[in-house]
Amino acid sequence: MKKLLSWLVQACDELGLDVDREFTVTLDGKYVIHAVVRVRDLGAENGMLVVSDYDEVKAHLAEITKAGYGFSVLDEPSALEEYDLDTYAQMFRDWGWSGVETQRPLWM
Numbered sequence: 001m002k003k004l005l006s007w008l009v010q011a012c013d014e015l016g017l018d019v020d021r022e023f024t025v026t027l028d029g030k031y032v033i034h035a036v037v038r039v040r041d042l043g044a045e046n047g048m049l050v051v052s053d054y055d056e057v058k059a060h061l062a063e064i065t066k067a068g069y070g071f072s073v074l075d076e077p078s079a080l081e082e083y084d085l086d087t088y089a090q091m092f093r094d095w096g097w098s099g100v101e102t103q104r105p106l107w108m
Contacts, residue, residue: 004076008037008050011088016105017041023049027063036074039092041099043070048095050074070095 005021012019023038033056035049042048046068051057054073057064064071072095089107097104 002036002076003081004050004052004074005036007077007083007088008039008074010083011085011092012037012039014085015089015092015107017092020047025049025067025069027060027067031060031063033057033060033064035071038069039095041097041103042092043072043095044068044098047098048072052076070098 009019009021011017018040020038020040023035025033025035025038027033033049033051035051037050038047039050040047044065047070049057049064049069049071051071051073052075057071057073072091093108097108
């Protein structure tokens with residue numbers, strides 16, 4: 001498993017967030033986006049798509065928004081980087097909570 005996928009899943013698990021691994025969404029019935037993950041309840045109504053290449057989404061920004069998703073482009077961590085839960089928690093806070101308000105985690 002790639003480090004980015006592994007770390008995102010680990011952070012979501014540790015922070016109590018729902019995550020869909022290797023999530024694929026079809027926009028307007030024709031544009032396919034292959035995300036590393038979709039984090040539910042963050043960023044937008046249908047969650048936050050994480051992609052590792054901006055080219056994956058750049059031609060479809062309006063369709064992504066129209067479909068109720070947010071997105072973030074994250075690079076694969078380098079071999080020297082170490083997992084840091086606090087960094088992921090801060091990034092998730094920056095994306096914002098979009099789920100049911102009564103289910104917002106206390107750390108948010």
